[in-house]
Amino acid sequence: xxxxxxxxxxxxxxxxxxxxxxxxxxxxxxxxxxxxxxxxxxxxxxxxxxxxxxxxxxxxxxxxxxxxxxxxxxxxxxxxxxxxxxxxxxxxxxxxxxxxxxxxxxxxxxxxxxxxxxxxxxxxxxxxxxxxxxxxxxxxxxxxxxxxxxxxxxxxxxxxxxxxxxxxxxxxxxxxxxxxxxxxxxxxxxxxxxxxxxxxxxxxxxxxxxxxxxxxxxxxxxxxxxxxxxxxxxxxxxxxxxxxxxxxxxxxxxxxxxxxxxxxxxxxxxxxxxxxxxxxxxxxxxxxxxxxxxxxxxxxxxxxxxxxxxxxxxxxxxxxxxxxxxxxxxxxxxxxxxxxxxxxxxxxxxxxxxxxxxxxxxxxxxxxxxxxxxxxxxxxxxxxxxxxxxxxxxxxxxxxxxxxxxxxxxxxxxxxxxxxxxxxxxxxxxxxxxxxxxxxxxxxxxxxxxxxxxxxxxxxxxxxxxxxxxxxxxxxxxxxxxxxxxxxxxxxxxxxxxxxxxxxxxxxxxxxxxxxxxxxxxxxxxxxxxxxxxxxxxxxxxxxxxxxxxxxxxxxxxxxxxxxxxxxxxxxx
Numbered sequence: 001x002x003x004x005x006x007x008x009x010x011x012x013x014x015x016x017x018x019x020x021x022x023x024x025x026x027x028x029x030x031x032x033x034x035x036x037x038x039x040x041x042x043x044x045x046x047x048x049x050x051x052x053x054x055x056x057x058x059x060x061x062x063x064x065x066x067x068x069x070x071x072x073x074x075x076x077x078x079x080x081x082x083x084x085x086x087x088x089x090x091x092x093x094x095x096x097x098x099x100x101x102x103x104x105x106x107x108x109x110x111x112x113x114x115x116x117x118x119x120x121x122x123x124x125x126x127x128x129x130x131x132x133x134x135x136x137x138x139x140x141x142x143x144x145x146x147x148x149x150x151x152x153x154x155x156x157x158x159x160x161x162x163x164x165x166x167x168x169x170x171x172x173x174x175x176x177x178x179x180x181x182x183x184x185x186x187x188x189x190x191x192x193x194x195x196x197x198x199x200x201x202x203x204x205x206x207x208x209x210x211x212x213x214x215x216x217x218x219x220x221x222x223x224x225x226x227x228x229x230x231x232x233x234x235x236x237x238x239x240x241x242x243x244x245x246x247x248x249x250x251x252x253x254x255x256x257x258x259x260x261x262x263x264x265x266x267x268x269x270x271x272x273x274x275x276x277x278x279x280x281x282x283x284x285x286x287x288x289x290x291x292x293x294x295x296x297x298x299x300x301x302x303x304x305x306x307x308x309x310x311x312x313x314x315x316x317x318x319x320x321x322x323x324x325x326x327x328x329x330x331x332x333x334x335x336x337x338x339x340x341x342x343x344x345x346x347x348x349x350x351x352x353x354x355x356x357x358x359x360x361x362x363x364x365x366x367x368x369x370x371x372x373x374x375x376x377x378x379x380x381x382x383x384x385x386x387x388x389x390x391x392x393x394x395x396x397x398x399x400x401x402x403x404x405x406x407x408x409x410x411x412x413x414x415x416x417x418x419x420x421x422x423x424x425x426x427x428x429x430x431x432x433x434x435x436x437x438x439x440x441x442x443x444x445x446x447x448x449x450x451x452x453x454x455x456x457x458x459x460x461x462x463x464x465x466x467x468x469x470x471x472x473x474x475x476x477x478x479x480x481x482x483x484x485x486x487x488x489x490x491x492x493x494x495x496x497x498x499x500x501x502x503x504x505x506x507x508x509x510x511x512x513x514x515x516x517x518x519x520x521x522x523x524x525x526x527x528x529x530x531x532x533x534x535x536x537x538x539x540x541x542x543x544x545x546x547x548x549x550x551x552x553x554x555x556x557x558x559x560x561x562x563x564x565x566x567x568x569x570x571x572x573x
Contacts, residue, residue, distance in 0.1 A: 024350045024351045024353075024354035024355075026350045026354070027127070027348055027350040027351045027354070028127065028131070030124065030350065031123075031124035031125075031127035031128050031131075032128060032131075034120050034121055034124040035114065035117060035120055035124060035125065035128045038117050038118060038119040038120045039117055041119070042117060042118055042119075045116075045117060045118070049109075049112065049113055052109065052112060053109055056105060056108075056109070057105070059076075060076055060101070060102065060105055063076045063101070064076075064098045064101075064102075067094055067097055067098055067101075068094055071092075071093065071094070073097075075092075075097070075101060076101045076105070077101055077104045077105060077108065079104065082458075085100075085140060085142050086100045086104075086142070088149070088150050090149035090150055090153060091149060093149065096141075096147070096148075096149040099141045099147050100141060103136075103139075103140060103141050106136070107133075107136050110132045110133075110136060111129065111132075111133075113132075114128045114129040114132050115129055123344070123345075123348060126342075126344075126345055127345055130342065130345050137384055138384070140384065142384070142385075142388060143384055143387065143388060145163070145392050148388070148392065150393070151388070151392045151393060154393055154394075158394070161394065162392070162393050162394030163392070163394065164394070165394035166390060166391035166392055166393070166394045167391070169390050169391060169394075170390075170391050187399060188241075188399060188401060188404040190234075190236060190408070190566060190570055190571060191566050191571075193241060193401075194236050194239070194240055194241060194401060194404065194405065195235075195236035195239045195240075195565070195566035195570060196239075196241070196242065196245075196566075197213055197214075197239050197245055197247045197248045197251065197565065198213065198214040198564075198565065199211050199212055199213035199214050199259075199552070199564070199565035200212055200214075200552045200553065200561035200562070200563070200564060200565060201261075201561070201562045201563050201564070201565065201567040201568075202288065202292065202552065202553040202559055202560070202561055202562065203284070203285070203288040203559065203562075204562055204567075204568075204569075205280055205284060206263065206269075206280060207262065207263050207272065207276060207277065207280040207281055207284075208260050208261060208262055208263065208280065208281050208284065208285065208569070209260075209261040209263075209562075209567040209568065209569045209570075210258055210259070210260060210261075210284075210285050210288055210289075211258065211259040211260075211261055211565045211566065211567060212256070212257075212258050212292065212552050212553065213247060213251050213256075213257045213258075213259070213565065214251075214552065215251060215256065215549035216251050216252050217251075217252070217254045217549075218548075218549075219254065219546035219547060219548060219549070220254050220255060220256050220546060220547060220548075220549045220550075221254055221255055221256070221538075221539070221542045221543070221546060221547075222296055222542065222543040222545075222546070222547050223296050223297055223298060223299055223326045223542050223543060224255070224256040224257070224258060224289055224292075224293045224296065224298055224299070224550075225250055225255045225256065225257045225258065225298070225299045225300075225301060225538070226258045226259075226260070226285055226286065226289060226298050226299070226300045226301070227246075227247070227257065227258070227259045227260065227301045227302075227303070227306075228260050228281070228282055228285075228300065228301065228302040228303070228306035228307070228309060228310050229259070229260060229261075229262070229302075229303045229304075229306045230303055230304035230305035230306045230307075231262040231277065231281075231305060231306070231410065231412075232304070232305055232410060232412065233304070233405075233409075233410065234261075234405060234408050234410065234570055235259055235260065235261045235262070235570060236405060236566060236570060237303075237402070237405050237488060237491070237492065238259070238303065238491075238492075239259070239566070240401040240402070240405065240492060241401050243494060244401060244492060244494050245494075246491075246492070246494075246531065247259060249494065249495075249531060249535075250535070253535050254546060255299075255538070256293060256549060256550060258285065258289055260281060260282075260285055260306070261566065261567050261569045261570050262281070262410070262569060263569045263572065264410045264411060264569065264572035264573070265364050265410075265411050265412065265413040266363070266364070266411070267362065267363035267364065268363075269363070269364070269413045270359075270363035270364060270413055270414040270415060271413070271414070271415050272413040272415060272416050273415050273416050273419060274309075274312075274416055274419045274420060274423070275437075276416070277309055277416060278309060278312060278313055278316070278437065281309065282300075282309060282310060282313040283313065286298060286300075286324055288559055290324065291554050291557040291558070291559050292550050292551070292553060292554045292557075292559055293550050297323070297324055297325060297326035298324055298325055298326055299325075299326050299327045299328075299329070299538055299541070299542070300314070300325055300327070300328050300329070301328070301329035301330070301331065302328075302329070302330055302331065302333055303331040303332065303333070303491065304331065304332055304333060304461070304462065304487070305333075305420075306333070307330035307331055307332070307333020308333050308334060308335060308424065308430070310328060310330070310333070311328075311330065311333065311335050311430070311444060311447075312430065312435065312437065312442065314328055314447050314449065315435075315437075315442040315443060315444050315446055315447055316437040316438070316442050318446035318447050318448060319437075319440070319442055319443070319446050325449045326449065326541060326542070327449050327450050327451070327452065327538070327541045328447070328449050328450075328451050328452070329451070329452040329453075329454070329534065329538075330451065330452070330453045330454065330467075330470070331454045331491050332454060332455060332456055332459055332461070332462040332467060332487055332490070332491060333453070333462065333467065334462045334466050334467055334469075335430055335431060335444060335469065335470050335473055335474075336428065336430075336431035336466065336469040336470075336472075336473060337424050337425045337428050337430075337431070337466070338428055338431070338466075338469075339463065339465060339466045339469075340425060340462070340463070340466055341459070341460060341461065341462065341463040341466060342460055343425075343460075343461060344425070347421060347425045347426055348426075349426070352418070352421055352422060352426060355418075355421070356414075356418050359412075359414040359417060359418065360414060362414075363413070363414050364411040364412055364413055364414055364417075365411060365412035365414075365417050366411065402488060402489065402492065406488070423435060430442075430444065431444070431469070431473055433445075444473045444474055445473065445474065445475040446475075447474050447475070447476055448475070448476050449476065450476060450477045450478075450479070450541055451470070451474055451476060451477070451478045451479070452478075452479045452481070452534060452537050452538075453467060453470050453478060453479070453480050453481065454467075454481045454483060454490075454491065454530060454534075455467035455468060455480070455481070455482050455483070456482070456483055456484070456485050456486055456487060456489075456490030456491070457482060457483070457484055457485065457486075457490070458484075458485065458486045458490075459486055459487045459490070460486070460487065461487040462487060464482055464516075465516045468480065468516045468519070471507050471513070471514075472513060475509050476509055477506070477507070477508050477509060478506070478507045479504065479505070479506050479507075479537055480504070480505055480506075480507065480519070481502055481503070481504045481530050481533070481534075482502060482503045482504075482520070482523075483500070483501070483502040483503075483530045484499070484500055484501050484502065485500070493529045493530060493531060494529060494531060495528065495529040495531060495532055496529070497529060500527070500528060500529055500530075501525045501526060501527050501528070502525070502526055502528075502529075502530040502533075503520070503523040503524065503525055503526070504523065504526065504530070504533055505519060505522070505523045
C-alpha cells in the first residue's frame with residue numbers, strides 16, 4: 001500500500017512538472033513565504049523602501065520634465081556595463097528615454113525590495129530576486145512594438161513588412177510547439193560541416209564511443225591526449241568547423257588525440273549511474289588507449305561535467321596508485337559546488353525531489369527541461385532578444401556553429417542525474433572527501449599530476465570563482481587560466497579569434513592561498529587565445545622528442561576501427 005501511495009505522488013508531480021517546466025511549486029512558495037513573512041516583520045525596511053521610492057520618483061519626475069525639452073540630457077540611471085537592451089541611440093530620444101529610464105528605476109527598486117531582508121534564507125532571497133527579474137525582463141519596453149523605438153523605426157521604413165514577417169515566424173513556431181514537431185534543422189550537418197576532423201571510432205560500449213583522430217604530422221608526442229566532454233552536450237563543440245576545432249588544433253600540433261563521444265540515453269538507460277559513467281566512460285577509454293599506445297602515460301582533459309568526472313576518476317586512481325595520467329586539464333569544471341552560480345536556484349531538497357519524480361516517470365531528464373532552465377538563466381539573450389529580433393523586427397535567425405551545436409541537446413539518465421545533483425550540488429561530497437568510488441571515499445588532495453584549469457569570465461554555469469576553488473582542493477601544481485567569454489564561447493577560442501584575452505598564473509603545492517579578487521589584480525591580461533599557452537604547457541609536461549604515430553586502433557590487441565568519425569552516438573536524437 002505505501003508503494004501505491006508513493007507512485008501516486010510521483011505521477012502527480014510528474015504531470016505537474018510538464019506545466020511548471022520542472023520548477024517545484026512548493027520550493028517557490030516556500031521562498032516567497034519566507035520573504036513575505038520576514039518583510040512583514042521588518043517595519044524599518046518597509047519604511048526605507050517607501051522613502052526610497054518616493055524620493056527616487058520625485059527626482060525622476062523632475063528629470064523627465066527636463067527630458068521633454070533637452071535632447072542632450074544625461075541619463076537618470078546609467079545602465080550596467082553588460083546591459084545591452086538600451087544601447088541603440090534611438091533610446092536616447094524623447095519619449096523613449098523616459099520610458100527606458102522609468103523601467104530601470106523600477107528594476108532598481110525591486111532589487112532593493114527583494115534583497116537584504118533580515119532573516120530571509122540566502123537561497124530563498126536569491127529565488128525571489130531571480131523571479132522578480134524574470135517578470136521584469138518579460139515587461140521590458142524592448143519587448144513591445146509600441147515602446148521600442150528600434151521596432152518603430154523599422155516598421156516605418158519597411159511599411160510594416162517586418163511585423164508581417166514576424167507574425168509568419170510566430171505562427172510557424174506555434175505550429176511546431178502545438179503539434180510537437182521538430183523545427184527545421186540547421187543547414188550545418190554533423191559529419192559534413194561540423195565534427196569533420198578525420199578519425200576512426202576504435203571502441204564502443206553501451207555508454208561511449210572512443211574516437212581516435214588521424215595524425216597530420218610525420219611524428220607525434222609520445223603521450224596521447226584523451227578529451228572527456230560533458231554528457232549534457234554533444235562532444236563536437238570541441239570539433240566544430242575547420243579552423244574552430246580544438247581537436248584539429250591539437251592534432252596539427254603533433255598530438256595523438258582521443259575523444260569520448262557519449263551515448264544519448266533513452267528510457268532503457270534509466271538505471272545508469274555515476275559509477276557507470278566513471279567505469280564505462282573514463283576508465284574504459286583509458287584501458288583502450290593503453291592498448292593502442294602501450295607503455296605511455298596520458299594527458300587527460302575534461303570539459304564541464306566531464307571535467308568533474310575526470311577529477312573523480314583521477315582522485316580514485318591516485319588513491320589506488322594507478323599512475324596512468326601524465327597531466328590533467330579542466331575546462332570550466334567545478335569540484336566544489338558551494339558557489340555554483342545561478343544553477344543553485346534550481347537545487348534544494350524540494351526541487352530535487354520534484355525533479356526526481358519527473359525523471360522517474362520518463363526514465364530521463366528531457367532536453368526541454370534543461371533548455372528551459374538555461375533559458376531562464378539567460379532570458380534576455382536566449383528568449384526576449386530572440387523574440388524581438390524575429391517577431392518584431394522580422395529578422396531571420398542566423399545559424400552559427402555554436403548555435404547549431406547548442407540546439408543538439410542530450411538527455412540525462414534518471415539514476416545518474418539524481419546522484420550527480422544530490423552528491424555533488426546538494427551535499428558537496430566531492431570537495432568534502434565523502435564521495436564514494438568502489439565502496440571507499442576519495443580525496444582530491446591525493447591527485448599529484450600537474451593541472452591546467454580554465455575558467456571563463458562571464459560563465460553562468462560554472463562561475464570562475466567557483467572553478468578557482470580547485471586551488472584549495474588539489475595538493476599539486478595548478479596553472480589557472482581566466483579567459484574572456486562565457487561557458488562555451490570562452491572555450492572555443494581558437495588562435496586568431498578577435499577580442500580574446502586571458503590571464504594565467506601558477507600555484508605550486510607549497511604556495512599560500514591567494515583570494516580570487518587578489519589573483520585577478522596580480523595577473524596581467526594577455527591578448528589572444530589561451531590554446532597556445534595550453535599547448536606549450538602540454539609540451540612542457542610531455543617526454544622530450546617525438547615518435548612515429550600509432551596505428552588507428554590495434555588489431556593485434558583486439559582494438560579494431562569500427563567506423564569513421566564522428567561515429568554513431570553523436571547522431572543520436
